[in-house]
Structure formats: C-alpha cells, structure tokens
Amino acid sequence: MGSTGLNKARAKMVEAGVDEVAIETFAHYFRLLEHGETGMIPESSIDPVDMPSLDDVEVDDEAAAQAVRHTAVIKLNGGLGTSMGMDRAKSLLCVRRGLSFLDIIARQVLHLREQHGATLPLIFMNSFRTSADTMAALGRYEDLPVEGLPLEFLQNKEPKLLEKDLAPVSYPKDPDLEWCPPGHGDVYTALRGTGLLDQLLAQGFKYVFISNSDNLGAVPDARVAGWFAGSGAPFAIEAVRRTPSDRKGGHFARRKQDGRLVLRETAQTPAEDAEALADLDRHRFCSTNNLWVDLAALKQALDVRQGILGLPLIRNVKNVDPGDPSTPKVIQVETAMGAAIEVFEGSQLIEVGRDRFVPVKTTNDLLVLRSDVYDIGGDFVLDQVADELPFVDLDGSFYKLVREFDKRFPEGAPSMRQASSLKVEGDWTFGRGVRVVGDVELEATKAERVAPDTVLSGPADA
Incomplete structure (x- = not known):
C-alpha cells in the first residue's frame, strides 16, 4: 500500500483518465519525494565534458538520405506561451511573412520529404490546452499526415502536490490549476502509453528526432541523421557552446561514479554550486534539446524498466496559481527528456552550430x-x-x-x-x-x- 498522499493522487489521476503508465511513473517519483530525494547534482560529483563537432564529421550523402528515410520527427508543442501573455499554443505565434512556427516546421518537413524521397512523419506532442488550436492550424497542410500514424499525441498530466504534506492540492477557484505537465521527460512515457512507439517500429522507422516547436533551428537535418545512424549510439543530443546568456541554464557533465554523461539543470544545482554552474570555461556545453533516439533501444529500455525510464527527479516548487504568490506552495514533479542521456550506455554528444538552437522564450x-x-x-x-x-x-x-x-x-x-x-x-x-x-x-x-x-x-x- 502507498501513503495517503500517493493514494489520493493516484485516485485523482485514475478519475481524470490519465494513462496507467503515466500513473505508475508519477508514483515512482512520489516515493522518491517521500524519501527526501531532491534530485540535486553536486559539483563534487561531476567532471566537465568534451565532444566531437559536427563540422569535423564526414557523412556520406547517401547514408544521410537513408537515415532520414528511417526517421520520424516529434515536436514538443504543449506550451501556451503564458510568460508572454498568450493563451493558445505558442507555436501559433507569427514569426515571418505571416508564417507561424507551425507553418515553418510543416514546410521544412515537406521540403525534406521531397528532397530525400522520405516519408519523414511529423508528429506533435500536444497538451490538452494546445491540441485543438494546433490541429486546426495544421489542417491547411493536406499532405502532412502519414497513413497509419497520428499527427499528434497528448502529453500526460499529474496533480500538483502541497509542499507541506505531499497531498494533491485542491483549488476550487480554478480546478485546472490543480494539474501540471510532468516536464518534457514525459515524452517517453507518452510514446509508450499511447502505443505510438510500437506503431513507429511496426512501420519500419528506426530513429526519432525530438525537439521543441519554438526552436526553428531544430530541422531534422540529413547530415546529423547520418552521423547518428553511423555512430550506432542508442541516444544522442546536439550541444552548443554556452554563451553569457546561458550562464543560468543547465549543462552537460560526466558523472564521476560511473562515467555516464548527465545533463544538470539549474533546479538540480545546489545553491553553493551556483558559481560553478555559471562557469563557462569549466562547463562549456549546454543542450539544444534536439534529441536523436534509436526507437528499438528506447523500447527495450522501457520494457526492462516496466515503462519507467527512471530519469532524475526535478523538484519544482511553485505557487498553485503561479501568478498569485499568496496561494499555497506546491511541488511539481518534473523530468527533463535530455536527462535520458544517462539511461543509455553508449550515449553520445555532438557539438553543432548555434544555428540549430534558436529558441524563443521571450x-x-x-x-x-x-x-x-x-x-x-x-x-x-x-x-x-x-x-x-x-x-x-x-x-x-x-x-x-x-x-x-x-x-x-x-x-x-x-x-x-x-x-x-x-x-x-x-x-x-x-x-x-x-x-x-x-x-x-x-x-x-x-x-x-x-x-x-x-x-x-x-x-x-x-
């Protein structure tokens, strides 16, 4: 039997129709919280990393095209752009010449399909808040859907937990605020729970390129696809050199204990290590959140772990209403999809140009x-x-x-x-x-x- 808080949270998720895999994943992190897990990664436990650069890698044109033909594309599209005052999918924001993020992403993929003779499915991981707007906007691209595959799948949701006792929060004034997304690490849980992972494998796809919809530099480039296929790695992330604007953000490192690559986020950095986090000479690389994943390796890892990859916990403390500091403090249990780099033995990093990392956060x-x-x-x-x-x-x-x-x-x-x-x-x-x-x-x-x-x-x- 679980604790009272976990039992209440589980019942709330069941009642809301949350997928069973997502509920068990949430329960895993709830137990970590109960045992005092903070998810912190002290500076003393890691070393800096170096990596090869894409500029120095040779990729045969045909090998690159072949890799794209076995690749599917997933765009994380659950954000509303609330920090910029938006109340609909952030990807609907106009960027250039009347084109939104969604328009440009769709046209990038359609062009690559024609260029390489590739199926290249484009699939969006939406939230329940972005699904309707996104699907309506994509309706103008009749050639975009791929037979047998959806254009979208939904990210999961989980209850916010009261900081004082880990009970699921009740907020009758706005019940939607009782829920939060589980961070973008949920993409693996949702891929398995929706059956999309099995669908992609059944249709012969070997790789998936995952990136954020607000990063128009994240094109499923054939050269990067060819490098990943040739590397034989189960998992890879594109990295860029950190700049002064990245001082407060996460970075890659190597864990001393077992030599695995790790991604340390700001929320996982102890306060006394803030100076080391900001040291651009020591920790030189940050994540683009452009990920390349071997689908068979992902399925095997999920199967072995009963659907729970075991990504590092991110304990995010906020107010139940983020815009009202007088509302109760809650814990949002989150994971980062890039943190899966430590799950797969033989994971790789590749340095890419800043042109592949053009995020719009403000x-x-x-x-x-x-x-x-x-x-x-x-x-x-x-x-x-x-x-x-x-x-x-x-x-x-x-x-x-x-x-x-x-x-x-x-x-x-x-x-x-x-x-x-x-x-x-x-x-x-x-x-x-x-x-x-x-x-x-x-x-x-x-x-x-x-x-x-x-x-x-x-x-x-x-």
Whole structure:
C-alpha cells in the first residue's frame, strides 16, 4: 500500500483518465519525494565534458538520405506561451511573412520529404490546452499526415502536490490549476502509453528526432541523421557552446561514479554550486534539446524498466496559481527528456552550430527572429546572415507581453543585421525601416517614437 498522499493522487489521476503508465511513473517519483530525494547534482560529483563537432564529421550523402528515410520527427508543442501573455499554443505565434512556427516546421518537413524521397512523419506532442488550436492550424497542410500514424499525441498530466504534506492540492477557484505537465521527460512515457512507439517500429522507422516547436533551428537535418545512424549510439543530443546568456541554464557533465554523461539543470544545482554552474570555461556545453533516439533501444529500455525510464527527479516548487504568490506552495514533479542521456550506455554528444538552437522564450528572442538577422529560403531553414547574434533587452514593463510588443513594432522589426546589442528602457514605438547598428541604448520617461528610416547607432559603429 502507498501513503495517503500517493493514494489520493493516484485516485485523482485514475478519475481524470490519465494513462496507467503515466500513473505508475508519477508514483515512482512520489516515493522518491517521500524519501527526501531532491534530485540535486553536486559539483563534487561531476567532471566537465568534451565532444566531437559536427563540422569535423564526414557523412556520406547517401547514408544521410537513408537515415532520414528511417526517421520520424516529434515536436514538443504543449506550451501556451503564458510568460508572454498568450493563451493558445505558442507555436501559433507569427514569426515571418505571416508564417507561424507551425507553418515553418510543416514546410521544412515537406521540403525534406521531397528532397530525400522520405516519408519523414511529423508528429506533435500536444497538451490538452494546445491540441485543438494546433490541429486546426495544421489542417491547411493536406499532405502532412502519414497513413497509419497520428499527427499528434497528448502529453500526460499529474496533480500538483502541497509542499507541506505531499497531498494533491485542491483549488476550487480554478480546478485546472490543480494539474501540471510532468516536464518534457514525459515524452517517453507518452510514446509508450499511447502505443505510438510500437506503431513507429511496426512501420519500419528506426530513429526519432525530438525537439521543441519554438526552436526553428531544430530541422531534422540529413547530415546529423547520418552521423547518428553511423555512430550506432542508442541516444544522442546536439550541444552548443554556452554563451553569457546561458550562464543560468543547465549543462552537460560526466558523472564521476560511473562515467555516464548527465545533463544538470539549474533546479538540480545546489545553491553553493551556483558559481560553478555559471562557469563557462569549466562547463562549456549546454543542450539544444534536439534529441536523436534509436526507437528499438528506447523500447527495450522501457520494457526492462516496466515503462519507467527512471530519469532524475526535478523538484519544482511553485505557487498553485503561479501568478498569485499568496496561494499555497506546491511541488511539481518534473523530468527533463535530455536527462535520458544517462539511461543509455553508449550515449553520445555532438557539438553543432548555434544555428540549430534558436529558441524563443521571450519577446527579446522574438524580435531577433522577426528581424533580418535571419533569412528563410525555399527550404524554410533559418539562415543567419548577420555576423553575430545581437543581444536584446527590452523593458519588461512595456514589451514582455506579445500584444504590447506588437503595438510597439506596428511596421515590423527594425533591421538588426548590423546590431551588436539593443537595450530599451521605457516606452518606445518603432516606425518602418528603422536600422540598429552597433550597441544601442534607448531611454525614455514618457512614450516616445523612433521615426521611420532612422539609423540608431552606438559605440560599435564609431
């Protein structure tokens, strides 16, 4: 018999129709919480890692094309973009020329299918909040579905637990807030529980490329597919060099105890190790969340573990209503899909260019993506044409929410191709044809306007 809290949580999940595999996975982590597991990875337990670069790898063109023909694509698409004030799938956000993330992803895949004569199924892992909007938007792409495979499968949900006693929280004011997603590590649980893993194997697919829908750099590139197939690895992650903007994020390391590769997230780093986490010379690589998985190896690992991969626990403490700090503290039990790198013996890392990691987490990122820093060609792949990526810091009081951001760029993003940085404090509206050159800072105590065709230049232009 389980504890009272676990029994209540289990009953709540059963009543909500949550998949049995997901319930047992949740129970596994609940027991870890009960025993005081924090999921922390101390600096003393890990060493830095090095890895090969894709630039130095030779991949035969036919081998690359063959690998793509045996690959399926999964996009994680459960996010609403709530941090930017959105209440629908974040991937529906307009990026360029009237095209959303979803439009560009669909067209990238359709182009690759034609180029390589590949089936290349595209499947979205949606949440119950993003499913309807996403499927409606994809309806315009009649050639996208692959016979015998769905266009989507749903991520699971689990109850938030009261921090004080681990009982599932009750919040009658908004019952939806009693639930949370289990982190993107749920992709493996959902693949098994929905039967999609078996379907893919039955149709002859060997590999799956998994990435985030808000990263348009995450194209199922044939060269990377060929490298992964040739490596014989059961699991691989694309990594990039960390930059100052990644100081607070996770990184790869090697565990001293058994030599396995690990992915240490910020939430798994003890406070006393914060300085080591931010040390870009010591821990040089972070994850793109672009994953390559051997489907047969994944099935075997799940079968051996009765469906529970045993990814490291992430104990995330929040308020039951994230927007109201007066509401009770809850624990959200999460896992990271990249953490599966430690599950598979022989996992690999490969360093890729920053062009494969273009995540949009804030409107700062969105401004760069909408600007002329990138071109989008006939293959719908982002091509960085600026010499460097500009650093953007927009005043959160006026630009954090997409609707407010859009009001201040009514004629589109300024030219950022020659920009090093843009820092905006105060309320500025930008006219058509504005160019940013070098390092630019704008300050205002009242609403101001940048006139059309203005060239804003800073010290780097001097």
